[in-house]
Amino acid sequence: MDAIRLPAERRWADELAALAATDDRPKPQGWALSPKAAWRFVVGEDEPIVYTDDAGTEQTISITRKVVGHDVLVQRAITTLASDRALLLVGEPGTAKSWLSEHLAAAISGTSRHTIQGTAGLTEDQIKYAWNYALLLAEGPSPRALVPAPLYLGMQQGALVRFEEITRAPHEVQDTLLQALSEKLLMVPELSGDEGLVLARPGFNVIATANTRDRGVHEMSAALKRRFHFETVPPIADLAQEMAVVRSQIEERTAQSPAAAVTLDEGVLELLVTTFHELRDGRTADGTQLSRPSNAMSTAEAVAVGQNAVLQAAFFGEQVVEPQHVVMQLAGTVAKEEAGEAKVLRDYFEVAVKPRAARDVGLWKAYYAARDQI
């Protein structure tokens, strides 16, 4: 299908089918896969799966790793979703919280589409249900006139509901979830009898995300917090793992473009990821203190910088990403909050890059030479 991006359940349909076909472990009611199979889907595995598809043909497929470095966290998240508590993934922006939430929903419910996007303008009807006003005026309140929103659908179908950036939504709107999470029901007072009551089917639960930079924008109520188990998703701690993630994401994003043939040397990738890693940590690998930018310097942003560098090499370069391409893309990422923050990046080049350039380590000399591009 011609789409920029497919939802997880469609993108990994083969893997999910293979896991479902070979899943011999007990499943919680309403789950598409067992907890173990859902975990294997997210963290991947080395051994390929051999299974027989619906057409009776034997297939072999490898389960790719979707999330790096958080295997135990994923276990806890899946286990929480099998309990009567909802799951809240918290962490810095760009730490793959939404990515994890999408893949968990795809594995557990077979769909990741029951998604509420938290914004300052979010209203209750965008969470629960709204009305088709033409029908409402013509017929009065009726199930036909009701337009179900993600929470309604998740409860009705017994599926996971994703609530992205929950703390960006106002308090009163967040608290819409209270009854659904504690009593597992949703009232539609405009409808009478059973039609006015949605009882959640097994498999229903909520995965919310919140980034720690927005803490305090709309802090959750204590009552709502109690209905969630929190999981903090940290940035990837291992440089090599982060490099692998950045490379695979860049390749995936540029696969269908003229930039697919561009060479991204491992040394250039190391410059990019090391810069993000060190600025995020506020110190270099050898322990020298650095100023931290207000931006989170997430893996997702490293991917964006890498992707832009590849595109630049494709469109304006010689089909090979050079250190200067990375430098040119960095300034806009680091100095997002205010232009003065470019100084943080310039300081980084003086404190961390210059000594490496002086020792002529790898491509650091060329990287340092390109610092005027900041």
Place this chain on the structure above:
Amino acid sequence: MPRKKRLRPPSPENVDAGVQAILEDSGLVWMGIKHYSPACAIHVRRLIEERPFAAVLIEGPDDANELIPWLVHEDTVPPVTILSSWVDKSNKLGKNGEWSVSKDVPARYRGWWPFVVHGPEYAAVVTAAEREVPTYFIDASLKAQLPTLHSVEQRPSDRGLAENRFFAELATRTGHPTFDAFWDATFEAGAFRTSTEAFRKAVLTFAWCARHVSGAGDDPNNALREAHMRSWIDKLRKTHPDGDLLILTGAYHSVALPFLKGKRAPGKPDAQSKTLLCAHSYRALARLAPGSPNPGFGEAVFRAARNHAASPHQEAVLEVLVRAVDDLRQRGLPLGTADAVGALQVAQGLAHLREQAAPTARDAADAATSAFVKGDVRTAGPEVMHALRRALRGSALGQVAEGAGQPPLLQDFYLQAKAHRLDVTGTERMVRCDIHKQVKHQEKSAFLHRCRVLDIPCFGGIPDTDGPFKGPDWVSGDDLHLTTETWAFAWTEEVDDRLVELSDRGPSIREAAAAMLYEELRSAGTDVAAVADVVASIAQVQTTDLLPVALEALLAAAASDDAFEHLVRALEQTGALAGYLSALRRNIEETRIAEASDALYTRSCLTLPSVRNVPDEEATTFVTRIQSLVRIGVTPGPDGSPRDRALLLDRLAEVATTEGAQPMVRGAAQGLLHTFGALSERQVVASLQAYLNGPTESVLSGGAFLEGLLRVARSTIVTSERLLAAVNETLQRLDEDAFRRVLPDFRRAFSVFIPAEIADLGVRVAGLVDPVPHEVLVFPESERQWAAEMDATIHERFETWISSCGTPGAG
């Protein structure tokens, strides 16, 4: 570099054959265990209950066999520990100075064999006693192990298994972070649904693979102990020829012992050896014993299993989660029973996901992270994790039957506490000691200071202080004006653990404190300030019999330490020491103290010129030290004899006349010499002018010189017109940029003056700037009249305006 031998997977046939040979060993029943394992404890109990044994042999020190009746005594409550100690007074092992602070401080060796209610060793001893089966400890004693020890501490551990390459690879492949997590998931979680024979075989199989795949290594301690244990087994086989012997050792040994030859380890207990049964605590166990981080959890599992719970681990997980919630609620976190239930659900789910038969301590910790941390785990997580660790650890305190004998140090502590009427119930009490008037209070003060030196956790905190004590502190030099001491005494459950740890240092608190201070004295080496601190401590804890050797060490350190600041600090300490002993009316070692003080004074004077080169950032500290030395130099020594003032002035002059000396230090030296009349005002001003008339950098140094000068000789210099004029002239001459640069230093220099002095200086400087006094302005009469009329008019207009504002409707 030698290549690492590649691990070869064991052939299943070989493993089976090896394990089968152990299981079929005639007359010997090998039970491989993991120390502190509830699963092993339950199966050991079952084994002894189900099969008749002629004797039970246990991995424990054979010099503690006499303690077995006390271990199973009805008044003994675990956790308890066998504690062996040996002090190498004559350096037989040659480790003194290497494993102790110096050659003349004996290395102290200790061995601990803890017994917990959920441990297989305790289960074996108790069950055997119930069945009247003789029990023996068969391991080499601490004394016998000494030549092969790797450190001064010896504790039962599962190092053989835990640090094994076979295990490391196995754990990685099965996704377990540690040996304990692997063991819990594999052997503990499902143990209660397994038959004892199957469990025994599984443990032996694992141990066989661990030992035979990656090799036993060449640890001489291991070899010595195993040969010794085997010699006991052979001996007891002859003693009990008619029945089976149950042999309970760490699984790592169980798979080797059947195939070894026995050899008794030499080394019998001597006068320096002690082996005792002592009370222990889970807190100490978790801290000191490898492999037992969660004794509270282990006990909960064992208790639930003994009560035939369907899932002992699940019961135990629930217990620790509820305990953690209670703990956190008391600390103000809004958690409730529903959260504990939620966490239990997660723990069960994790166990299921991890393919375990039941949740373990690791699952409980993960579940608590999910369910109790309401926020970012980096900020909200540590408090939850601490509460969970406390719950997993438990808080049990052991007890030893009366008559078993306690370490004398423990007895002495409680006897003394009683004699000084100190509350040992755990309630914090304020204790006052009037050390100048009452001998009893002096004794109480000494006891409390000794406890403090020994780091016995029996103190609370005094408000507005950093610690448990407020009063004259002769070590730090704080509050020497006070006449009474106030102590916050608060006995804690950890007191006994600490006393047990210290028990090899001496039979009484006094002797233990003296031993500790002696070690500190040796650690201080040639740092004369550190030695002087120890000397002050010795006086404060009133172990004055140590004073001669301490003073000797002080004299030796004074002769070799060239650091001026160390010498002055030691000199101050020695003076305070003399005063303290005099205040207590303890006129001891007066001659030696005077001798030390004299030597320190001389050495301080001799090293004084070294301060010329101190870094700028340390100059203030050194000026203070020089002032201290001068203060001491002008007062008589402890024996009343005058100090050598000429030496002091001579060395001060060396500093004062060195042009390149650090300027603040040089200024201070000149100020002091001027105070003594050894340097004229003109000379001081000339030095200052030399700085001030130079380039800007030199003027900056002038600021520092002036600061040093004013710090030590403020009152003399304040009257110096020449000095003031020199400063004024310089400041007037400087351009604006230079003035801005030197301003902070000059400002700081003059900050030594009080406001009244500043005002006085201001008037004098005004005189320098404008020597003509201001005349009073006299106005003509007509102008004065005009001004008075204007004033009256303005006054009238204001009155009118104010009254109109108060009228309703007025604008």
